[in-house]
Amino acid sequence: MTVSPLIEARAVLRRAARTAATLLGPLDFSLGAGERVAVIGRSGSGKSVFMRVLAMLDPSDGGELLWHGRRVERHAITRYRRSVAYVQQRPALIDGTVEDNLRYPYSLRAYRDARFDREHAARLVAAAGKDADFLSKRASDLSGGEGQVAALIRVLQLAPEVLLLDEPTASLDPQSARAIESLVQAWFDADRAARASIWVSHDPAQAERVGERRLTMHAGTLTDHRETRT
Ligand SMILES: Nc1ncnc2c1ncn2[C@@H]1O[C@H](COP(=O)(O)OP(=O)(O)O)[C@@H](O)[C@H]1O
Ligand SMILES: [Mg+2]
Structure with missing residues (x-):
């Protein structure tokens, strides 16, 4: 039996x-598991x-996107986005505390079968190198970098299969950037056989x-470094 890639464009x-x-x-x-x-x-x-196209947040104007070897039908897009999580460059946080932000996804239909786990969230906060009071900070008081940390934890607690990370450490100091890297690494290590990331x-x-496989984007075209090596 051949194993389909997680995502194939x-x-x-x-x-x-x-x-x-x-x-x-x-x-x-194509993005394979592991x-x-x-x-x-x-x-x-x-x-x-x-x-954004891989996350199915923007429509593609041609070609097709396969998930586990199948086209994603309209009714399955919500499930797809739950499995393939996009962490955007400038995360949007809701008014309220960091904890309110972490609780927010569970108020959505897509996550009605899941429940916020405060201990799990607290472990992720600690792993990100933040104090326990981070959860009670107001989102509006966070620095750009802290906002990135909160947005990443909000996604990681939902245990996605694929993480699409768009410059998640761009506004972080080197130490916080390393904390984010190890947070993502821990998520990956928890189920390497089933997970994959694009950073x-x-x-x-x-x-x-952060990547064994490195690609370069140039004018909307990807080059795989493996293929260009002589
Ligand atoms: N929705 C859009 N409509 C028109 N142009 C866009 C849109 N989104 C991005 N672009 C343009 O596409 C190019 C690539 O953008 P982007 O993917 O954001 O670049 P980056 O590699 O810096 O992430 C840019 O020239 C940008 O202005
Ligand atoms: Mg960009």
Whole structure:
């Protein structure tokens, strides 16, 4: 039996709505279980567009996206997004405390079968190198970096199968960035056979740490470093 990749993009294309300029692709890409991919590339090269298309937050204008070898039907998009979690570059937090933010997903239909686990959340907070009072901080008082930490914990507590991380440490000091890296590593190690991640980074040293497979985005096209090595 062949095992399907977790996610497979076939000739996926994304155009700008207004100008119809090509933003992404057509590109082929596949992400297998156990893979950690790092994506680097200049600002404006299409890294975030790529992540948003994979997360099914933006529609593709051509090609197809397969999940475990199957097309994702409209009714399955909610389940897909629950499994394939996108951590955006500038996370949106709701008013209230960090804990309110961590509780928020459980108020959504998609998570009605799950329950907020405060102890689990507290463990993630500690693993991120934050004090226990982090949970009671007001979201509006957080620094950009702390907001990233809160947004990442909000996603990790839901144990996704795929993590799409869009420059999650861009506004963090090196020490906090390392804490985020180990938090993601712990999530991956908890079920390596079933999980995979794509990490967009502008830091080549970080890309080395967070991905065995490294890709470069250039003008909406991905180059696999393995294929270009001679
Ligand atoms: N919804 C959109 N409509 C039109 N242009 C877009 C849209 N989203 C992104 N772009 C453009 O696509 C290019 C790639 O953007 P992006 O993926 O955000 O780059 P980055 O690699 O820095 O993440 C940029 O030129 C950006 O202006
Ligand atoms: Mg970006």
